Amino acid sequence: MWRTIIINNAERVSLKEGWLIVQTDNEVKIPVNELYSVVVDNPNTMLSVSAVNALTQAGVHILYCGDKHLPISVILPYNTHYRPLNVIKKQLSWEEDFCNNIWKNIIISKIRNQAQVLKMSGCGLNAYNHLMKFSEEVLSGDVTNREGLAAKMFFRELYGSAFIRMADDAVNHALNYGYAIIRSAIAKTLCAYGYNPVIGLHHINETNPFNLADDLMEPLRPVVDLWVDQNHEDLFDELTPDNKRKLVNLVNEIVFFDGKRMKVRNAIDKYISSLTSAVNKNNYKALKIPQIINATLMTAEQL
Secondary structure, eight states: OOEEEEESSOSEEEEETTEEEEESSSEEEEEGGGEEEEEEOOTTOEEOHHHHHHHHHTTOEEEEEOTTSSEEEEEOOOSOSSOHHHHHHHHHTOOHHHHHHHHHHHHHHHHHHHHHHHHHTTOOHHHHHHHHHHHHTOOGGGTTOHHHHHHHHHHHHHHOTTOOTTOSSHHHHHHHHHHHHHHHHHHHHHHHTTOOTTSOSSOOOTTOTTHHHHHHHGGGHHHHHHHHHHTGGGOOSSOOHHHHHHHHGGGGSEEEETTEEEEHHHHHHHHHHHHHHHHHHTOGGGOOOOEEOOOOOOOOEEO
């Protein structure tokens, strides 16, 4: 289970004997058990119920894009854990100190990953040192908001002093697309481990069904930030099919996890497995978090 496909031009997606059948001008067949995720970027595509069921039963998550060609909804595999109620009971009993210390470690790792991205992008050593200093100052629950201070410096150094996060421009379109891909991969894996993504460690928005995914994705946002910086000259007002393929395929970027090199999607699995260990041991130090390294991107498949 490793391929991600982007469906741009299909008229219908159906299932036949374990194969996903994508009908455009031609018929394309893909083994369901080879897929990691499916991105549907054509509002006229018809996806059969049997195809959806087969994909989710195989652990594949499906993202739907809106009018701006950005992912706006996701179908996640559910009930893939053998004792989900037991996991959710533990989620509901998380103590404040445990959550605050987990969040502290998440933010330390996020800031250090941001610092690494600055170094890899050729930014000044001064900014790198400032971010590393911020990472050393993070307190339980990040009550002094070192995350926010680091983010302001990070984005300014990486994309220029005029950059405004969430502006309607090419860089933000790419960031939003990439973040949505990482978020959905984490949400899918959380469900596989029995977690309810709505119950967060730090994010507690009552209207957000993915609070926990938003917590855990923070250290992996710099994977997207780095790609956008390295490819900003190829970005325009609308993301091209090639842009999308490469952003979708960031789950195959290489990171360090617990001293080993592995793909982001594998690191996410081990990351969430370590969260389970931390919960079961009631020891926040058992959480292990992916680290950013430089690597060559692989190529996602587009249909």
